[in-house]
Amino acid sequence: MKSIQAIIPGVLLTVVIAATSKFIESILPMPLISASVIALFIGMIINYFLQSDNPVTKGATFASKKLLKLGIILLGASLNMATVFQVGRLSLSVMVFTLLTCFGIGHFSGKFFGLNWKMSNLISAGTGICGGSAIASIAPVIEADDLDVAYAMSATFIFDMAMIILFPIMGHALGLSDMAYGLWAGTAVNDTSSVVAAGYAFSDGAGDFATMVKLTRTLVIIPTVIVFALISAHIKSKEEHKHEKAKFSLTKVIPWFILGFLALTVINTAGFIPESVGHTFKLISKFLMVMALAGIGLKTSLKDMKSAGTGPMLHGFVISALVVIVAIGVEYFMGLV
DSSP: OHHHHHHHHHHHHHHHHHHHHHHHHHHSSSOOSOHHHHHHHHHHHHHHHSOTTOTTHHHHHHIIIIIHHHHHHHHGGGOOTHHHHHHOHHHHHHHHHHHHIIIIIHHHHHHHTTOOHHHHHHHHHIIIIITHHHHHHHHHHHTOOHHHHHHHHHHHHHHHHHHHHHHHHHHHHTTOOHHHHHHHHHHHSOSHHHHHHHHHHHOHHHHHHHHHHHHHHHTTHHHHHHHHHHHHHHHHHHHHOSSSOOOOOHHHHSOHHHHHHHHHHHHHHTTOSOHHHHHHHHHHHHHHHHHHHHHHHHTOOHHHHHHTOSHHHHHHHHHHHHHHHHHHHHHHHTTOO
16 A cells, blocks of 8 residues: 555656646647657656655656556557558658668667667667657566766657757758658658648648658567567576576567557558547557556756767667658669659
């Protein structure tokens, strides 16, 4: 009972921050910034004024760990693998190269800027897949620190703000068609809200296509979290069993919440989850993720971020810029430009 009482203040605060962030997102004239990023920044600002022994820490930790995992599970109810074959055939060709760029060149870029592998890959995942959702989904799988998550979210957010302005200008300068531009924006811009903003700033047709491509791109979360679960399990196994053979365990290789996420994805793909229920689960999932980002913000010190230097931001800029170039280059060789 005492443990429950201990988390209530922090959880309630994350609910307030999440609700406030969703409201701010809804009143913006265009989808410039997602509620997740807003919640993270609000949490970090509040953290600046909190004492080290504040009463919200335990609740913030509960939201950033437990509720985040529940949100990931529920997200599976809104993902349908059939979408890949319906609208994603064209975009998958481009995404293969952008993902190779993010995680291939990103590996060396992260080392060059002195980042740990968790922060480096979170930034790459946020850039290559779908911004905050990818970062939030992968972070607990690799047991990333709150500072790693905060930096990854910040790096992708800053780039997205620039792309909302620059993408339509570059698209018109290149003389792109609605489909070519929509494919480019949908595969190269990070967060969903930023894709929508950049897409419809070009034209309604480009916005529609960019949104479909982005939704397909979100499905890449599924194989990515599995791969990172395997990598994380391998690293932990080497550390724990340096001189003995580790025993195989599915729940150790793939965390339980990812199994739940995959199970709901399969059930939804098979058509057993009504669309209205899947939509409701998605809304709950998104709100839980916003709460989780608020919790991470409440535990993240602006001073700690400042001490980490400019490496993460530079890494994010390099990877994001390369993805933009690679995406349009692939379209050129496909004859779409």
